[in-house]
Amino acid sequence: MVSSNVRVRIAPSPTGNLHVGTARTALYNYLFAKHHGGDSKFIMRLEDTDELRSKEDFTKDIIDGLKWLQMHWDEGPDVGGPFAPYRQTQKLDHYDKMSKKLIASGHAYFCYCTPEELEKLKEKQKNDNQAQRYDNRCRNLTDEEHKKFAEQGRSPAIRLKIEEPRVITWNDMIKGDISIDSSDLGGDMVIVKSNGIALYNFAVVVDDLDMKISHVIRGEDHIHNTAKQLLLYEAFNADIPQFGHVALMVDTDRHKLSKRAHGEMVHVDYYRRLGYMPEAIVNYLAHMSWTPPDGREIFTLDEAAQIFTLDRVSTSHAVFDVPRLNWYNGQYIRNLPISLITDRALPFLQAYDLAQYSRPQLEEIVGVVREGLTTLSEVTEATRFFFERQVQISEELNRTLMCTDNSRKVLSAVRDNMAKFPWGDAKGCKSVIDQIGKELGFKGKDLYWPVRAALQGKTSGPDLGSTLAILGEARVRSRIEGALGLCPR
RNA sequence: GCCCCCAUCGUCUAGAGGCCUAGGACACAUCCCUUUCACGGAUGCAGCAGGGGUUCGAAUCCCCUUGGGGGUACCA
Helix, strand or coil: CCCCCCEEEECCCCCCCCEHHHHHHHHHHHHHHHHHCCCCEEEECECCCCCCCCCHHHHHHHHHHHHHCCCCCCEECCCECCCCCCEHHHHHHHHHHHHHHHHHCCCEEEECCCHHHHHHHHHHHHHCCCCCCCCCCCCCCCHHHHHHHHHCCCCCEEEECCCCCCEEEEEECCCEEEEEEHHHHCCCEEEECCCCCECHHHHHHHHHHHCCCCEEEEEHHHHHHHHHHHHHHHHCCCCCCEEEEECCEECCCCCECCHHHHHHHHEHHHHHHCCCCHHHHHHHHHHHHECCCCCCCCCCHHHHHHHCCHHHECCCCEECCHHHHHHHHHHHHHHCCHHHHHHHHHHHHCCCCHHHCCHHHHHHHHHHHHHHCCCHHHHHHHCHHHHCCCCCCCHHHHHHHHCCHHHHHHHHHHHHCHHHCCCCCHHHHHHHHHHHHHHHCCCCHHHHHHHHHHHHCCCCCCCHHHHHHHHHHHHHHHHHHHHHHCCCC
């Protein structure tokens, strides 16, 4: 808890569902703010100026997803705040006003070039083997020329003058000194489109200024944007925030994680549906490019916030590795309170008749299978035999195991000793089976497998004593009798 | 093409000149525990991209090469 007044933001654009990369960037901003404590604020802002691709469904997915991951913001489109609105499409007039200021101060100008003209310019540059960029041709239009274009009915875009050459430098909080030459920025940049809508780089700067953002932590795909945005801060003669660029997450082929190439696996919602724990996702994402000083692997959001610093964020790409995420998920499934895991498992058990068990029994059921789960969606299959009236025993198992004389002896003995089982007591039930084994002279597989198969429909699964204890007398009796009936003499 | 960023086991990383015969975790393999599957425990496998410097000493600093990634829009 060093200094207060840190104001950071996550600014997703609702052009797709919540991306794991966005989640990680949000996480680093969140941790940074929480680490500084005091009056520090984590802000959520929607960058929806791309009217073609933005959708309300995506907005909902992003907000829900981030909240599900437990990253709560202090200001945002849904909770408001002192610098509302937090949605760019609601600030279009404001951007317009701000752009006119830059024109008045001589930093920006109207550009009447049509897309066709620009295309032609590029074509020519390409043929001449020159770098493709805007040639600043509208920068010094005379009043007469302005009039002429206006009379032709052309509506102008607004461009920011970019002085060339000059070096733009900043000390990146993650990467250290970065410098970019203004000549490599592609010429005077458009800040407002000819349809009057502000462009990304401009809207971002205006918003970050409006919202008094102190630190900008984002993906390194924004490094050149930062150079452009720095020019805008200068034009506004405003204080410049600190910038930090996090290396991207890539796939096993080392390409940027994208919806196009990877489909749903880049979306947080995909993992949510599969039954991943938000705690595990956050832990995994945090640990991806940041390591705590003490090297621990498992930590909560709060614990991470205590010790999070940007100087421990990695400068190089990280491969998004699902097996590792799975390991984290398994850890949390095993160690979070059983009542919580049961709550989360319930949606995956809706196909079953849950009323046949009490809540404590349901917790026991989830408790005995959780050890083997990677994702919670697997709980459906893992617990099937607890709920279904009839257990399916395969042809083969039937032939090779169930219909042998030995198995029939074991099962008959279990049926005849039903009264001896202390239902509800796993250890007690187990010892009754052992007792039966002793009397029959069976042990190991010979003893356990027939019972296991009769009750679970398979020879591997959760602990046998627990299974008996939870199933209870009625279910055990009917399953044992069912199994005996499968191979009548 | 041009610009920028990056470079330690297959993967995530520790490492800020001697503590490194390079540590941990995931994955994988073997063993132990165990009626089974898992869990857990133990062990093993495996890495400083290459080449030059600087230095008594380099994974760590500098340069080059190579490789990888990102950016080059009136998208965000």
